[in-house]
Amino acid sequence: MRAVHYYRCMRGIVWREGLRFLNQRGRFVAALVRPLVWLVIFAAGFRFVLGVSIIPPYQTYIPYEEYIAPGLIGMIQLFQAMQSTLSMVWDREMGSMRTLLVSPLPRWFLLVSKMVATVAVSVLQSYVFLGIAWFWGIQPPPLGYLTVLPALILSGMMLSALGLFVSSAIRQLENFAGVMNFVIFPMFFASSALYPLWTVREANEKLYYICQVNPFTHAVELVRFALYGKFNPEACAVVVAALIVFMALAILGYDPGRGLIVRRAAAE
């Protein structure tokens, strides 16, 4: 297998993910409506309950809507990552995963390609969301739209690596609701997506530490800073470390020699 084979393979996987996304209009709309509902309804309601003081990267008081916008981008990426990786397992019970895994290219490369495809779609969604949010008054500096791109790619990679790992670990008949309850909701709520962590600390010290070790918090902060043209090295380091760990776990999970996939087959 030469480099050109790798290139064609990855291009094919990304192309398919894009087509699937465009062909499933419902999914496209749902992926956009979810964060918009939060932005337009939830944030409007909470705007007077939660005061957001001046914390970096902001240089002035900001409305609550503006605070949660990066968190909602995180939500888009989290949902997209879970849906596209778990659909490999659930779509007709592993059918599409089986076709992927009989490709002669190395399995780690197939998994990385799948991650790249997921990220491509979630970056697209994030920009569409940012575009609509602009009309709602969320107007970060124009350059921020450019500087946020690497942050979106990095956080998206980390979350889709997590999704791949989860997909290798779960049994096939569990449903998306289970993942919502045990992965998506805890990650989303125990993070800085909806409230600055200092408010959490005042309420509950333990919860604060949980939020601190939650990689999703750092993904959101990375995006938040990048959106205002700033770099958050701590968040970046945590996201990269989490990406490496989740990717290693996913590759291990799909390893034909020792992976969880072997154990799952045993349980069937």
Next chain:
Amino acid sequence: MLDLEREAADRKATRAPGPQALPLAVEGLSHAFGERQALREVSFALGKGDRTVLLGLNGAGKTTLFSLITRLYNHRSGSIRIFGWEIKDKPSEALARLGVVFQLPTLDPDLSVAQNLFYHAALHGLPRREAANRIKREIERVGLTDRMHEKARTLSGGQRRRVEIARALIHQPKMLLLDEATVGLDIASRQFLLDHVRMLCREEGLAVLWATHLIDEVDSAARVIVLHKGRILAQGPVPDVIRGANAASIREAFDKLTGGQGE
């Protein structure tokens, strides 16, 4: 002496990787899930153009065998070679020469037939133009050219299976695996698949391993492997297996071999 030497040389030639090697050689393959022994000392080989029916009831070990040959997970004992390439050590070489039709439907219903096939071609690293030519040819052979741009979801079960066979051949493998390919199909679709596969073996020298639990899919021109509770009870050309079991038909032979648990 000379004969022995020639035989040894032949054996060496069919084991060394390359187009002259056996399309599929399984030797001493055992596999267990915890306590449960799914396969025990399974050995068989397929030659060029061989059409072999792997006959076994549900739970006989067919799915495990297919999972191991397609490297969903690795085998721990024995060996599986595709054109001489051990699947565990050289998975890329082995998988590039293997076409598979899975038991479960694996077409993406939201994509068109052509898109599904192009995706498969990309997974094998084929350039787009070459892929387009091969897709055109394979889809024509299964008689679905006019459905190329329709979504897979609009196709009947039998048509989807035909697309899956076309897909399995796009990277031009010389070894084709089919796992219970006719399950849920009507008689006409089933016949079409059987005829198509026979034609592939005859005219293209494709080696085919056809797994089924349906005894009437075994015809006298094929070879058969009777798999039962993880063990191979008999294998060879169908007439030989019938004779070996002192039976009048393959159904009777199967019943005798499996101790009447056939039906």
